[in-house]
Amino acid sequence: MTSFRSWLEPVREYTKALFRALRLLWTAAPRETVFMAIAILLQGLVPALSIWISKLVVDTVAAALTQNENLEQVSVVILVAGWIGALLLELLLNPWVEAAQGNINDKLTAHISLLLMRKADTFADLSRFEDSEFYDELQLLQKEVSYQPLNLLQNLSGGTQSLITLVAMIVLLIPLGLWIPLVIAIAAIPQVVVSFQYEKQIWLTLFENSPQARRMQYCTSVMLTDTHAKEVRLFKLGSFFISMYLRAFQSLYQSMRHLRVKQALWTSSLAVMSTLGNGFAFYWVVQQAFKRQISPGSVLLFIESLAQLQRNLEEFVKAFLELYETMLYMQQFFNFLDSTLPMKPCVPGKLVPNPIRSGITFEKVHFRYPDNRLALRDISFTLYPNQTVAIVGENGAGKSTLVKLLARLYDPTEGVILVDGIDLRELNLDEWRQQIAAVFQDFGRYAITLGENIALGNLKALEQPELLKHAIAKAGIVELVEKFSTKENTPLGKQFGGTELSGGEWQKLALCRAFVRKAQILILDEPTAALDPRSEYEIYHHFVELAEGKTTLLITHRLASIRMADRILVLKAGRLIEEGTHQELLQRQGEYATLWSMQAKQYSA
Structure with a gap:
């Protein structure tokens, strides 16, 4: 009973995913789906109709020849016309079915991709994207969305058509003997069950080896794109990444090869049993014909039906197994759509104070990442309105983590963040951001275009050109925009043949997004890291204007640029160890003074 239930459960899950996939198909392309259903029904019945007409023609001719009966030309003409009509119907349907499949595939692929993107957009925090297992699953879903919808269409239509033809063939064979289709079916069922089980194991093995497949894709990307081209050639890294690719491939290949060989052995063995069953049925029909128990047309009907039955059974099993693989993908897809949100925003949530009056307070905040890495410990401080606060510390001190908590890209593991005394988790998340x-x-x-890159900071700027031009002027990048003939409409990025900017120019555009956005809080995480000294000076020249009327949080390793800050927070190993102005911290001769002295010596040298 337990083994039966363990076998039945995957079938139940398969059926559930299949019906849900059909609803998805209907939602994406209802009219095309109706046409496909009618066309598949007709295509499935045409072979049986052709065989039945052939039987009637042979029986009519045989009766005329053996019993000296007059051949009724009208009956023969009607039968031949019917046979031609069935053939013509099949030929006419094929191109229209292919066209409908193409249209449905386009709509279904777009529909699934949109569902993936919309679901990913509902994840309010970053925890899922920094979980390696989730990321592997998401990459697999994203990668296979380019062909799994097409597989679903082809296998669903092909399998359904084969099933209709199978049923029609069985109906034709039943008058010869009910046991004939039963013997053929019983001989074929073990092959279907075994193939079903191995196809499931192959999919699960592929999914378990997803990191290896992703590593192969990563090595290919390193070797075939321009991102790492300079270092690959300078340091002769080609053999290193090729070897890494081969190791990942061998690991994945060995697992898959073992299962495929076992599947082939079992399928071949069971195919012999199926052939013996068909051979016995064929022998019996021939004997019955010699005894004049059945007509010559019935022998022809059996031969053609058996050939159609065998061919369509193989096609049905193949489509069923490939559809099962697609259903495993669809199960993963539906599980992704049904997955719960790690962070559940408070809906509708309290209104965000505007303006913020008493400030933003971190009270005994701890934070631990999903991999159990402790990033912040017992952090307490207040960001006062219209104040500029700089955060300094070595790499890994927790500076960026603190920024993620402020933007509520994570919630604290312990402690609370208060905005004018209100728990940040109780505020409307969209309004807060x-x-x-x-x-x-x-x-x-x-x-995208240069103007669109800037307008991403405030999408209203796409419809308000004056807002965009104001931000360009405030950010001091008028000269950058004017050097292009198409100005704000200049396409950027190599992906679609646009202009590629330097690292510093890209960073200026990113800074310009902050100017176009009307906000109370400004976060600058290493805002001048890619800039040359002149550009850095120009940016900080505009910094006072950018930060005016905002609560500003500045993270930087360049300590010379933070003397304009009202307060400085010093983090070390996830703890807040110092707090004060530039002069106060220098006088304490602590961690900040040490870091300042180290950078000052570099400039002196």
Whole structure:
């Protein structure tokens, strides 16, 4: 009973995913789906109709020849016309079915991709994207969305058509003997079950080896794109990454090869049993014909039906197994859509104070990443309105983590963040993030126009050109924009043949996004890391204007640029160890003074 249940459960899950996939198909392309269903039904019945007409023609001719009966030309003409009509119907349907499949595939692929993107967009925090297992699953879903919808269509239509033809063939064979289709079916069932089980194991093995497949893709990307081209050639890294690719391939290949060989052995063995069953049925029909128990047309019907039955059974099993693989993908897809959100925003949530009056307070905040790495410990301080606070510390001190908590890209593991005394988790999340303008160290470089790159900071600027021009002027990048003939409409990025900017120019655009965004809080995470000294000076020249009326958080390793800050927080190993102005911290002769002295000596040298 337990083994039966363990076998039945995957079938139940398969069926559940199949019906849900059909609903998805209907949602994406309802009209095309109706046409496909009618066309598949007709295509499935045409072979049986052709065989039945052939039987009637042979029986009519045989009766005329053996029993000296007059051949009724009208009946023969009608039968031949019917046979031609069935053949013509099949030929006419094929191109229209292919066209409908192409249209459905386009709509279904787009629909699934949109569902993936919309679901990913509902993840309010970063925890899922920094979870390696989730990331592997998401990469697999993203990679296979380019062909799994097509597989679903082809295998669903092909399998359904084969099933209809199978049923029609069985109906034709039943008058010859009910046991004939039963013997053929019983001989074929073990082959279906074994193939079903091995296909599941192959998919699960592929999914378990997803990191290896992703490593192969990564090595290919390193060797075939321009991102790492300079270092690959300078340091002769080609053999290193090729070897890494081969190791990952061998690991994945060995697992898959073992299963495929076992599947082939079992399928071949069971195919012999199926052939013996068909051979016995064929022998019996021939004997019955010699005894004049059945007509010559019935022998022809059996031969053609058996050939169709065998061919369509193989096609049905193949489509069923490939559809099963697709259903495993669809199960992963539906599980992703049904997954719960790690961070559940408070809906509708309390209104964000505007303006913030008493400030933003961190009270005994601890934070531990999903991999159990402790990043912040017992952090307590207050960001007062319209104040500029700089955060300094060595790499790994927790500076960027603190920024993520402020933007509520994570929630504290312990402790609380208060905005005018209100728990940040109780505020409306969308409204809170609208109050934040940020330039992160790993800012995005988007393959869209220059103006659109800036307007990403405030999408209203796409419809308000004056807002865009105002931000360009405030950020001091008028000269950068004017050097292009198409100005704000200049396409950027190599992906679509646009202009590629320098690292510093890209960073200026990222800074310009902060100017175009109306916000109470400004976060600058290493805002001048990619800039030359002149550009850095120009940016900080505009810094006072950019930070005016905002609560500003500045993270930088260049300590010479933070003397304009009202307060400085010094982090070390996830703890807040010092706090004060530039002069106060120098007088304490602590960690900040040490870091300042080290950089000052470099300039002196």
